[in-house]
Amino acid sequence: MKIGLLGYGVVGSGVGKIIDDGLTWEVRELEVARILVKDESELKDPRMTLSADEILNDPEIDVIVECMGGLEPAHTYVRKALENGKYVVTSNKKMLASYCSELFDIARKNNVTVHYEAACGGGIPWMASLDRTRRVDDIISFRGIFNGTTNYILERMSKEHSSFADKLKEAQELGYAERDPSDDIDGYDVRSKVSLSCVKAFDTVQNTEDITTFGIRTISEADLQYCEDHGLACKLLGNGEFHHSCISAYVIPVFLGKEDVFANIPLNFNAIESNSLTLGRAMFYGQGAGSLPTAHAVVQNIVDIWKNQDPEINDKFPVSIDNSRHEGCYYIRTGKPEFFLDAAAEWISDNTLLTKKMSLQKVAGMVEQADDETLFIAEVTA
């Protein structure tokens, strides 16, 4: 089966390597026929080209693998590939979460499908396991550490009692975090992955903007000291819950008991758990990113297409997110405590409180009203 590879960076070159190496008989049935690169200096292989159209219009190519990242031109190329009747495998969570409805529509009309195991949980067989579980079972909820960069920062901060700024810089130097770290530290990367997980878990496509999202940009050493004093660990978790007529979907730092399995996920690893009717709790843990683990997930999807196996069903329905259905207790540190007088169950200090049990929607509304750039919020589950 002939593959057109768009992008030859960290993930794309890993896909090329795995397929060229041909370790298994399944992989040896695949062939990277053409590769789109960005500029002439990269043209080091006769398969490489600077022209996307050459690849997208090549009738011999069955599958387009998009590993470019970013919204454009990735989105336009994927749309064109689907319109040309080609299957698509993408590792681009941001693009897919943004254009999910449109691309699934086009895929359906052209009798092809979009596959995206690598877009969420990279080296963890999370999306594949959701597919398999759902052959037999309904998913009730999921939660997980979907972002390795923030997990790394939170672990290092808490072990070394150092500042967020220091550990962000360290993560950037290690190549974990981008120069513009907003997607990671403000929770938008996790938001995209929660959105795509909801597609698989609940057959729903939502507006990603409706997913309540809090990041870790404002976390301080005092917040982690509170965790340490109370035997807690802080993790940034993405969550989805099924309520039949609606779902809850949100991203929020969580203070967990130290004996919780999630509390002990180290460094830049990912861990995601589903809870389903008959299987119960099942958790998956591994490298959430990296060249070969992510490329492995891409190649698995190509093998799925080649085997015509559990064909991705891109036939989903829109469903509303209702975060009034999720209730919790929240830790809030704010320069504007006067906005939270009604919510407080306990004041930890003049500017830090634990709320009464309340809905996420309600507390998110209060945070929006307070409009405090220094505010840090976490759910306390222990």
Next chain:
Amino acid sequence: MKIGLLGYGVVGSGVGKIIDDGLTWEVRELEVARILVKDESELKDPRMTLSADEILNDPEIDVIVECMGGLEPAHTYVRKALENGKYVVTSNKKMLASYCSELFDIARKNNVTVHYEAACGGGIPWMASLDRTRRVDDIISFRGIFNGTTNYILERMSKEHSSFADKLKEAQELGYAERDPSDDIDGYDVRSKVSLSCVKAFDTVQNTEDITTFGIRTISEADLQYCEDHGLACKLLGNGEFHHSCISAYVIPVFLGKEDVFANIPLNFNAIESNSLTLGRAMFYGQGAGSLPTAHAVVQNIVDIWKNQDPEINDKFPVSIDNSRHEGCYYIRTGKPEFFLDAAAEWISDNTLLTKKMSLQKVAGMVEQADDETLFIAEVTA
């Protein structure tokens, strides 16, 4: 697709329930046509019978699901089913690990297959994930907590500073441990699961007796006190390592650093990790047993057969186990310390030592020579 169900205990009744409930369209394609029960008092459904032959010889039945447990008559029934050209799904690890070569041979000759996801890791999609990973990748090694009963006992002993005998009794009262607990506490249950994992991970069938196996029957409060004093946790782990011409395979209690993810697997949960070339470390965690999680795994295998998906390849080759290839440092408490003078790197007390780094084969030979019923051995990895 018509199914003949042998056994209607914990797992069998779960399989019946999931298929009769028919939650998904895939499951609604399946039908439990006949059910073998043990005695007349159980005959509560017109599908039930006391005659195995009635089921095994029924030409309308495509798949035999064996959930009886024990070696016989389960083994004879499965053999007969395969000879009659029926696919087999079994949750019976002990039987399958014992008769793997024979049954796979018969399956091959009759152009059918044996499926056994539920026999190892019950509610964890461990075997299915091994299959999927191997489409693209080579497995280098695996290790895991394969037995919930011993995990429960070890956790409770260490948290409550109580004796092995007390906690074994508690596990028996909770229904986790059998009245004859030998399979669990002597490591034989894990040994069967390691054997079946080696089949999937390395395409090999071994003699299970060659799998070096140490259990937790002799563990004392002093051993766990040593762990607590040194920031360690004790877990019973099953292990497999691929060395091309041979494999290592062994079951042994391990003292792990408390920050190790395995150290924090609670209660009667299971957790298993594979390490493969491109995917790297990937871990799976969940209910290792229980009616519905195990039945879920059985039904997944039936759906696999129905979809003719990744058909189980029962074409394996015998490979020798060479545990001289695995080296470690070992904690040994023994009434016969004189047998370990050469091995000791450090004496913790008169009867307890840490060994130098040495091969598992060598230390196992010393333990055999010492022939000390009170001896406890653990590998120290932290």
